[in-house]
Amino acid sequence: MQRHTCLAIALLVCSLPSFCQLTLRHLQTENLANPLCIDSKSPRFSWQLQSPDRNEMQTAYEIRVSSRPDGKDRVWTSGKVDSAASVHVEYSGPELQSGKRYFWQVRVWDNKGRVSPWSEHAWWQMGLLRPQDWKARWIRPADTAGDAANPLLRTRFTVSRPIASATVYITAHGLYEATLNGQRVGDTYLTPGWTSYNKRLQYQAYEISGLLHNGPNAIGAMLGNGWYRGVIGFTNNRNVYGHDVSLLLQLVIRYKDGRSDTIATGPDWRSSTGEVRTAEIYNGERIDHRLAKSGWSLPEYDDSHWAIVQTEDFPLNNLLATINEPIRKHETFPALRLITTPKGEQVIDFGQNLVGWVVVRLKGHPADSILLSHAEVLDKAGNFYTDNLRAAKAEDTYIPGGQGNSDTEVFEPHFTFHGFRYVRVEGWKGPVDISDFTAVALYSDMPKTGSFTSSDPLINQLQHNIQWGQQGNFLDVPTDCPQRDERLGWTGDAQVFSRTAAFNRGVENFFAKWLKDVAADQLPSGAVPFVIPNIIGNGTSAGWADVATIIPWNVYLAYGDERVLRDQYPSMKAWVEYMRGQAKDDLWNTGFHFGDWLFYRPFDDNDGRSAVTDKYLIAQCFYAHSTQLLINAADVLGKKDDIAAYSALLGKIKTAFLREYVTPSGRLVSGTQTAYTLALEFDMLPETLRNQAVDRLVKNIQDYNYHLTTGFLGTPYLCHVLSDFGYISVAYRLLMQDTYPSWLYPVKMGATTIWERWDGVKPDSTFQTPGMNSFNHYAYGAIGDWMYRVIAGLDTYAADPGYHHSRIDPHPGGGLTEAGADLQTGYGLLSSHWRIAADTLCMDLVIPANTSSSVYIPAPDGGLITESNHPLATVHEITVENVGRGFVVARLGSGEYHFRISR
Ligand code: BGC
Numbered sequence: 001m002q003r004h005t006c007l008a009i010a011l012l013v014c015s016l017p018s019f020c021q022l023t024l025r026h027l028q029t030e031n032l033a034n035p036l037c038i039d040s041k042s043p044r045f046s047w048q049l050q051s052p053d054r055n056e057m058q059t060a061y062e063i064r065v066s067s068r069p070d071g072k073d074r075v076w077t078s079g080k081v082d083s084a085a086s087v088h089v090e091y092s093g094p095e096l097q098s099g100k101r102y103f104w105q106v107r108v109w110d111n112k113g114r115v116s117p118w119s120e121h122a123w124w125q126m127g128l129l130r131p132q133d134w135k136a137r138w139i140r141p142a143d144t145a146g147d148a149a150n151p152l153l154r155t156r157f158t159v160s161r162p163i164a165s166a167t168v169y170i171t172a173h174g175l176y177e178a179t180l181n182g183q184r185v186g187d188t189y190l191t192p193g194w195t196s197y198n199k200r201l202q203y204q205a206y207e208i209s210g211l212l213h214n215g216p217n218a219i220g221a222m223l224g225n226g227w228y229r230g231v232i233g234f235t236n237n238r239n240v241y242g243h244d245v246s247l248l249l250q251l252v253i254r255y256k257d258g259r260s261d262t263i264a265t266g267p268d269w270r271s272s273t274g275e276v277r278t279a280e281i282y283n284g285e286r287i288d289h290r291l292a293k294s295g296w297s298l299p300e301y302d303d304s305h306w307a308i309v310q311t312e313d314f315p316l317n318n319l320l321a322t323i324n325e326p327i328r329k330h331e332t333f334p335a336l337r338l339i340t341t342p343k344g345e346q347v348i349d350f351g352q353n354l355v356g357w358v359v360v361r362l363k364g365h366p367a368d369s370i371l372l373s374h375a376e377v378l379d380k381a382g383n384f385y386t387d388n389l390r391a392a393k394a395e396d397t398y399i400p401g402g403q404g405n406s407d408t409e410v411f412e413p414h415f416t417f418h419g420f421r422y423v424r425v426e427g428w429k430g431p432v433d434i435s436d437f438t439a440v441a442l443y444s445d446m447p448k449t450g451s452f453t454s455s456d457p458l459i460n461q462l463q464h465n466i467q468w469g470q471q472g473n474f475l476d477v478p479t480d481c482p483q484r485d486e487r488l489g490w491t492g493d494a495q496v497f498s499r500t501a502a503f504n505r506g507v508e509n510f511f512a513k514w515l516k517d518v519a520a521d522q523l524p525s526g527a528v529p530f531v532i533p534n535i536i537g538n539g540t541s542a543g544w545a546d547v548a549t550i551i552p553w554n555v556y557l558a559y560g561d562e563r564v565l566r567d568q569y570p571s572m573k574a575w576v577e578y579m580r581g582q583a584k585d586d587l588w589n590t591g592f593h594f595g596d597w598l599f600y601r602p603f604d605d606n607d608g609r610s611a612v613t614d615k616y617l618i619a620q621c622f623y624a625h626s627t628q629l630l631i632n633a634a635d636v637l638g639k640k641d642d643i644a645a646y647s648a649l650l651g652k653i654k655t656a657f658l659r660e661y662v663t664p665s666g667r668l669v670s671g672t673q674t675a676y677t678l679a680l681e682f683d684m685l686p687e688t689l690r691n692q693a694v695d696r697l698v699k700n701i702q703d704y705n706y707h708l709t710t711g712f713l714g715t716p717y718l719c720h721v722l723s724d725f726g727y728i729s730v731a732y733r734l735l736m737q738d739t740y741p742s743w744l745y746p747v748k749m750g751a752t753t754i755w756e757r758w759d760g761v762k763p764d765s766t767f768q769t770p771g772m773n774s775f776n777h778y779a780y781g782a783i784g785d786w787m788y789r790v791i792a793g794l795d796t797y798a799a800d801p802g803y804h805h806s807r808i809d810p811h812p813g814g815g816l817t818e819a820g821a822d823l824q825t826g827y828g829l830l831s832s833h834w835r836i837a838a839d840t841l842c843m844d845l846v847i848p849a850n851t852s853s854s855v856y857i858p859a860p861d862g863g864l865i866t867e868s869n870h871p872l873a874t875v876h877e878i879t880v881e882n883v884g885r886g887f888v889v890a891r892l893g894s895g896e897y898h899f900r901i902s903r
Contacts, residue, residue, distance in 0.1 A: 055893030127321030154220030224415025289401030419483030526578030560802025674714025732814030
């Protein structure tokens, strides 16, 4: 510690322990609150401790599981287990039964000798575990040839006894929207989502007892082409997974008298067509109210003229319970303003580039048909611009059925989505009333977990854009972009953004599900295709395929989820083995690679300012990085032989790197920011060469007048390398840079999401080449991770992941007077905010119960650190772990802390 620094720490202790409450909340099974379909044989439980005390730690827990809500009919009890574990605690009782609901509760003991009351009951329900549990048969409408109309399918049934519960399990080839007695089933969209359908097809479960009537009932579904057989991929393929849409549905009604009924798709169902005439993900939807079959899912509807469906014997062994959060509706945006463009177009501006659709209310009979076109931007002249959508039409057509009557008709698509901020309205007779138009955002219902704020409005807008990039592109799979004829699960984009994503939202289940498709679509050679689900062929590339190691590791770090490592380990290893197989003398310098995609390159590059990084240098860096992550995973999973074998391999990979790409004086063959960043971040250089490599990186940044030049692969790590090696002020200068290329340039140009290119809109307001110019592409939003981890300073340790032991190490700087982040971890709120007032730095921290933190407190020479938050506070010594480099590192237990550091 600096000589004159005086440390006076006031810690709040509960002066009257008997009044302190220890309670449990936020009970989850497989990270979901009371989930309806779980097919894991050993579901995992999580809970959070709540206590006003500081230094609250769990020392033991007891879980009990029963098959009745009153806790009777005990199925399993864990007994008292001495353990601090409160997330991902596995069920290990007797075999769980298909379709059955289980209730559980937990109590804990703490480090103060207290025991909590038993928690409230939470529950989960098992899915249909075996193919023979499906009584339903696949049915397809009598006529599904072509993509003419979106079929309706229905059946009728009778309920004659009081109901205890009713669960319907549904999936489809294509997309489905189910209806029971005229009411929509559930609030999820674009179901069953997108997986590698032929190998893994998810079904959803809904509790629908509230929709059933005593007496006659009717259930039905409308089907859409979706990803299954609609146009998908930039090659505009159709029928990627099959030619016909079909439905599988099973409704299980349990009666209060203990009996049950199963209503299932089969040969007694009937089909017809309705008002949705075409629906395509890229091209939009056409709804014709004149063709609506009003009341088609009511029991009294006469379906005698409908066709009898065909049954199909498709395999049932690819069916899986849904583990990720489904797509739901989220924010709604009223129309901000109506623009008449120079071309005379009527365009509505919703103020935010979002993903979803527009709900329109038509009053009277304003037109024969209304055409809505969607766009992200207006061009330089202010006209509606859709060239960057490429072949995606992104048009919805609404045809009213009112024929002149004055009823209000509401239009809303079912089986498409658009990436847009602007909507052009055509066909409307008379003046457009913008209050009739509402944009709705749709995305996977990942819980919002993180927020980052600062004193700088441009940085706050950047954070907003990063969040909306995620909200627009996490639509059951992580897509590259949501608007053009692509919208695919590009692996590179997902891996570079994954750590940022895990701050903003709870993405554990989202990624766990998608990673299973990564493994499912991985080739026998171990190569990982460019996009997952794979619909475009078998190419592979460094930095993209490394998704197989990087995302499992990031999910492990963020959530402490060991299961994801266990499940993905074979896939991680296969990818490293693929690279080993490609390498000669430990050097991987063959094959196609995307390289540092979209790096900086000026148009008329006469003196060679383009930041081109050798693709094989990049490949060697990722070969090493993936091998390191495999070693890390092997370490967590206790695979000693693999640790030894891959550590030896890693040594050879790095030696080969030095031999091939580093000159004797330490210069890399590519002198780019990305080359030095990757070499330093992935630890490719011996210690003797590191400092000069950092100096070369900084010199390069200065040569570009503090602009970044990195593409997809260098960008996520650039600021981390600078701050790790003592150049935080250079990292801040890059972040605060607002001329091209930089993170804030698009913000200054009015972006509301992250752009695909650093200069999607050029300084003269013209556009980059339309073939590849998405305005909603999250990859460059990967800087979010640095903002959370370095500016606000919230991080976790691989040795105790999921923020069970966190690191709070904020870095004031960049001219900011305040910044901070809140993060809902598996244990509760972790928070770090700092602000500078005159010569005092204040740090406000929250550390959740059952966790601890290593807190880095700047300790200026002659400064004073004080901490207080309560009049009853008692002064205590805190455990000072380490002192040096101007920091006091204090190990703190849970609680709120307010530090003042005077300089
Ligand atoms: C996508 C990317 C992707 C890339 C491959 C593009 O078309 O939009 O984001 O990673 O192809 O380099």
